[in-house]
Amino acid sequence: MAENCSHDCSSCGADCASRGKQNLKKPLHELSDVKKVIAVVSGKGGVGKSMTCALLAAAAQNKGKVTAVMDADITGPSIPRMFGLTEHAKGGENGILPVLTDGGIQVISMNVLLENEAEPVVWRGSLISGTVLQFWTDVIWTGVDIMFIDMPPGTGDVPLTVFQSIPLDGIVIVTSPQDLVGMIVQKAVNMAQMMNVPILGIVENMSYIKCPDCGRKLSVFGESGVDALALEYGIPNVAKLPIDSELTKAADSGNIENLGNNYLSDFFDKILKKLK
Numbered sequence: 109m110a111e112n113c114s115h116d117c118s119s120c121g122a123d124c125a126s127r128g129k130q131n132l133k134k135p136l137h138e139l140s141d142v143k144k145v146i147a148v149v150s151g152k153g154g155v156g157k158s159m160t161c162a163l164l165a166a167a168a169q170n171k172g173k174v175t176a177v178m179d180a181d182i183t184g185p186s187i188p189r190m191f192g193l194t195e196h197a198k199g200g201e202n203g204i205l206p207v208l209t210d211g212g213i214q215v216i217s218m219n220v221l222l223e224n225e226a227e228p229v230v231w232r233g234s235l236i237s238g239t240v241l242q243f244w245t246d247v248i249w250t251g252v253d254i255m256f257i258d259m260p261p262g263t264g265d266v267p268l269t270v271f272q273s274i275p276l277d278g279i280v281i282v283t284s285p286q287d288l289v290g291m292i293v294q295k296a297v298n299m300a301q302m303m304n305v306p307i308l309g310i311v312e313n314m315s316y317i318k319c320p321d322c323g324r325k326l327s328v329f330g331e332s333g334v335d336a337l338a339l340e341y342g343i344p345n346v347a348k349l350p351i352d353s354e355l356t357k358a359a360d361s362g363n364i365e366n367l368g369n370n371y372l373s374d375f376f377d378k379i380l381k382k383l384k
């Protein structure tokens with residue numbers, strides 16, 4: 109048991125005897141059906157977690173999976189912009205309905221609930237965690253094969269609550285080459301291991317830039333360390349995402365679903381195999 113135990117496991121990560129007796133997982137809405145849930149996590153913000161989440165969702169939808177995205181990054185939601193969503197979510201008698209992208213991906217995000225998307229969410233952690241859990245319990249997710257959760261960055265209060273309360277089938281870790289020699293990633297790996305959630309793969313974003321003249325891969329942020337890291341933790345599925353202005357353009361114009369080249373398509377196939 110943790111020192112100074114408050115007997116409230118929802119705000120504690122210690123793996124002790126009292127936790128074993130509690131099931132902190134929250135039920136889905138009675139009209140919802142979600143088969144697999146993957147959380148996309150990063151040790152810190154700005155590394156391309158939402159980009160990875162959006163590309164994975166687009167890859168899944170493209171392969172005929174009924175796909176959903178839960179944007180749990182409450183204070184920095186970017187999923188609606190990447191999919192060009194301008195509509196608001198509608199509430200019915202039975203619950204909240206997600207907004208649909210052009211390709212049919214079901215999305216819920218703070219930005220499709222706010223009147224004005226520029227409004228800042230200045231909330232305490234407990235309120236933010238409560239909202240994320242409501243995205244799970246109060247939204248009607250219809251016949252979803254695979255849901256991706258765009259997690260808030262870091263290993264703080266909100267990610268911890270999501271890990272404890274939503275039955276995750278696995279996580280994908282997003283990192284960048286300059287992540288302090290993997291220290292920040294190690295925190296995310298340790299958190300997943302503490303919570304007994306399988307790590308399905310690591311994406312190194314902004315890994316390189318391709319020279320438009322000679323096609324050589326240039327490591328602008330230094331040599332990649334992700335292979336060594338993946339080896340150390342026994343994670344065989346690694347993807348390296350280049351800095352590509354087509355990605356920025358597609359994300360900024362709401363066209364992430366319509367990219368000709370989805371860099372994470374093969375990576376997603378390997379995830380699917382692991383999930384079976």
Ligand code: ADP
Pocket residue numbers: 150152153154155156157158159160186313314349350351352353355356359360
């Ligand atoms: P995070 O979710 O980790 O905070 P985002 O996915 O929102 O980060 O990415 C931050 C910004 O960088 C966004 O404007 C996004 O479009 C851009 N971006 C992310 N990855 C790439 C990439 N590989 N190439 C070009 N732009 C990228």
